[in-house]
Amino acid sequence: MSVTLQDFTVSYGRVTAVDRISASFPPGATGLLGPNGAGKTSLIRGLLGLVPPSFGSATILGRDVRREQKLIRQLIGYMPEDDSIIPGLTGIGMVRYAGELSGMSGVDAMQRAHEVLFLSGLEEARYRKVETYSAGMRQRIKLAQAIVHDPKLLFLDEPTSGMDPKGRLEMLELIRMIAGRNRISIVLATHILVDVERTCDHVVIINRGKLLKQDSVGEIRRQYAGTFSVRVEGPKERFEEVLRSRGCGITPDGAHRFDVRLPDGGRTELFFEAARDSGVQLRRLLPSVQTLEDAFVKLVGSDRHADS
Amino acid sequence: MPIHEATYLQWEGAVLERPMTWFVIARTGVRLVWRRLLAILLFIAAIPVIFRGGQIYVVTRVDVGELPARLAGALQIDAGFFLNFMKDQIYILVPIICICGAGLIASDRKYKALPLYFARPVNFWDYVSGKFLILVFYGGLITIAPALLLFVLQILLTSETGFFNAYYLMPLSIIATGAVILVVHGGLMLAVSAFARGIRSAVVGYFALIFIPNLLARILSVFREVRWISINRNIEQVASTLFGRGNPYSYPVWVGGIILAGIVVLCLAVLRLRIKPTEVVK
Numbered sequence: 127m128s129v130t131l132q133d134f135t136v137s138y139g140r141v142t143a144v145d146r147i148s149a150s151f152p153p154g155a156t157g158l159l160g161p162n163g164a165g166k167t168s169l170i171r172g173l174l175g176l177v178p179p180s181f182g183s184a185t186i187l188g189r190d191v192r193r194e195q196k197l198i199r200q201l202i203g204y205m206p207e208d209d210s211i212i213p214g215l216t217g218i219g220m221v222r223y224a225g226e227l228s229g230m231s232g233v234d235a236m237q238r239a240h241e242v243l244f245l246s247g248l249e250e251a252r253y254r255k256v257e258t259y260s261a262g263m264r265q266r267i268k269l270a271q272a273i274v275h276d277p278k279l280l281f282l283d284e285p286t287s288g289m290d291p292k293g294r295l296e297m298l299e300l301i302r303m304i305a306g307r308n309r310i311s312i313v314l315a316t317h318i319l320v321d322v323e324r325t326c327d328h329v330v331i332i333n334r335g336k337l338l339k340q341d342s343v344g345e346i347r348r349q350y351a352g353t354f355s356v357r358v359e360g361p362k363e364r365f366e367e368v369l370r371s372r373g374c375g376i377t378p379d380g381a382h383r384f385d386v387r388l389p390d391g392g393r394t395e396l397f398f399e400a401a402r403d404s405g406v407q408l409r410r411l412l413p414s415v416q417t418l419e420d421a422f423v424k425l426v427g428s429d430r431h432a433d434s
Numbered sequence: 435m436p437i438h439e440a441t442y443l444q445w446e447g448a449v450l451e452r453p454m455t456w457f458v459i460a461r462t463g464v465r466l467v468w469r470r471l472l473a474i475l476l477f478i479a480a481i482p483v484i485f486r487g488g489q490i491y492v493v494t495r496v497d498v499g500e501l502p503a504r505l506a507g508a509l510q511i512d513a514g515f516f517l518n519f520m521k522d523q524i525y526i527l528v529p530i531i532c533i534c535g536a537g538l539i540a541s542d543r544k545y546k547a548l549p550l551y552f553a554r555p556v557n558f559w560d561y562v563s564g565k566f567l568i569l570v571f572y573g574g575l576i577t578i579a580p581a582l583l584l585f586v587l588q589i590l591l592t593s594e595t596g597f598f599n600a601y602y603l604m605p606l607s608i609i610a611t612g613a614v615i616l617v618v619h620g621g622l623m624l625a626v627s628a629f630a631r632g633i634r635s636a637v638v639g640y641f642a643l644i645f646i647p648n649l650l651a652r653i654l655s656v657f658r659e660v661r662w663i664s665i666n667r668n669i670e671q672v673a674s675t676l677f678g679r680g681n682p683y684s685y686p687v688w689v690g691g692i693i694l695a696g697i698v699v700l701c702l703a704v705l706r707l708r709i710k711p712t713e714v715v716k
Contacts, residue, residue, distance in 0.1 A: 171711075171712055174552075174553050175552075175711075176549060176552055176553065176711035176712045177711070177712060196555045196557070197555075199553060199554050199555045199556075200449055200554075200555050202553075204549070204550075204553035206546070206549045206550070206553070208546040208549065209545075209546060210545065210546040210547055210549055210550050211545050211546075211547060211550075212542070212545070212547045212550060213537070213541045213542070213544070213545045213547065214466045214537075214541065215462075215466070219462075223458070223462050224550065224554070226453075226458045226462075227453070227455050227458055227459075227551065227554045227555070227556055228449055228453070228554050228555065229449030229450040229451070229453035229555060230447065230449055230450075231447075231450075234445070234447045238445055241443055245441070245442060245443075257545075271550065273442075275445070275449055276444060276445035303441060303442050304442050306442075307442055307444065309444065
């Protein structure tokens with residue numbers, strides 16, 4: 127596992143940003159998904175020791191985050207969410223500096239800085255002061271400084287924020303390319319689900335500091351694949367009764383609508399048979415979860431619902 | 435088939451197990467500062483050195499006994515000569531420290547660069563000592579280095595060994611005094627830079643901390659001895675002891691020493707408080 131968490135908690139005074147999360151991030155690309163304020167950034171900061179964890183334990187690449195901080199920081203790369211740059215330096219200067227701070231020799235850091243800036247699409251702007259960079263360029267230079275020392279694990283915090291659509295696609299392509307190298311694992315923290323779907327194999331969903339779900343992207347899609355959104359006209363209760371008798375799970379969703387989860391192996395014909403038997407008109411029948419986004423909305427929505 | 439394809443290349447090298455990140459920070463900072471107006475300022479700072487060097491040349495070439503007593507006394511090369519040189523250099527050091535140091539931490543905080551440092555094998559002491567060494571480098575060029583140069587010049591130009599026999603410990607006094615000046619002024623500048631929101635406010639804060647107590651000490655000392663409230667007076671008091679001269683002010687030297695040590699501790703506390711890897715919005 128690239129990251130394991132056991133009751134991991136991060137607090138800022140009385141505010142608990144990450145609340146006893148136990149999870150594991152397998153090697154490869156993992157999406158850390160959650161709405162704004164879910165605790166994604168706090169979780170990453172806690173793992174990197176930028177904010178001291180208040181409870182629980184965690185390991186990164188098998189090393190304890192409390193006791194082996196310095197070693198861990200040599201093995202990881204971090205692209206912060208904030209608009210962080212090191213002022214006064216040129217693009218090449220900043221990436222070289224980042225490499226040297228990670229323990230590379232000056233010559234290696236300079237050579238590698240040219241490589242990663244070329245890869246990040248900043249080869250034309252590498253001799254410009256970083257303060258003059260646009261928002262998209264700053265995202266790219268942050269990625270370049272994070273990968274200059276060829277880390278084993280890369281934490282990317284909202285890597286596409288502030289980028290135009292073309293730049294966003296290029297950034298995602300770049301992340302996919304890096305994740306495609308078997309040696310590098312990626313933790314991609316974002317609230318943009320499409321980004322996770324495009325780049326990640328696994329997903330960890332958190333909301334309000336708590337873990338909601340962790341699984342592979344495919345498995346999450348599959349788990350929600352047999353769920354349908356149904357609307358009927360007529361004796362709704364009778365229709366629900368028939369469906370329940372045939373092994374379906376039902377969650378109300380408004381006066382005439384409900385989500386129906388088919389039993390294992392169940393087919394959509396079942397809805398038509400139930401409608402016929404209960405004497406209702408079937409006005410709507412749609413797969414309710416088609417994408418990770420739908421699953422995410424459902425999970426976060428049900429979390430809010432459960433809380434209220 | 436593309437002749438060149440951009441792809442992620444693995445780096446085959448190995449990182450140092452214990453990188454001297456403080457040195458990397460210091461070296462990069464020194465280079466960055468040099469590119470600004472510093473070369474011109476250092477040239478201006480060299481003027482008093484040239485002047486004092488001229489004095490040494492004159493004294494070693496002219497028979498001082500033939501000059502009027504007052505002039506001969508003023509031209510004399512002794513511990514007081516080096517002490518006065520170091521004291522005068524403080525006033526050149528202040529603008530240099532401002533140019534070098536105001537943005538050292540303030541800019542990093544403004545541009546949210548601290549997470550970029552602290553997500554790497556850099557801890558608080560690496561960061562602070564790296565930044566401090568930048569000030570030591572340029573401050574040393576203004577204070578310790580020219581004073582040592584003048585000492586060497588005096589030894590080279592004089593044909594007798596009397597001066598060396600009398601003042602062979604002078605380099606240690608110069609280095610110790612320089613260290614006191616640089617630790618206090620450097621620490622103060624870093625603390626103000628960490629506290630300020632921008633370079634301009636850091637400069638204003640530093641000048642205020644240096645010159646307002648100085649001015650107050652001057653005014654209030656008419657009624658009572660309160661020169662200990664001035665940072666530079668305390669430095670002069672300690673420096674005089676280090677050069678084996680009498681105390682210039684009527685309060686004990688240990689009072690000055692304790693006040694300077696307190697300032698350094700306070701600066702460290704401010705740095706500890708302000709240099710956080712991430713800013714938490716409450």
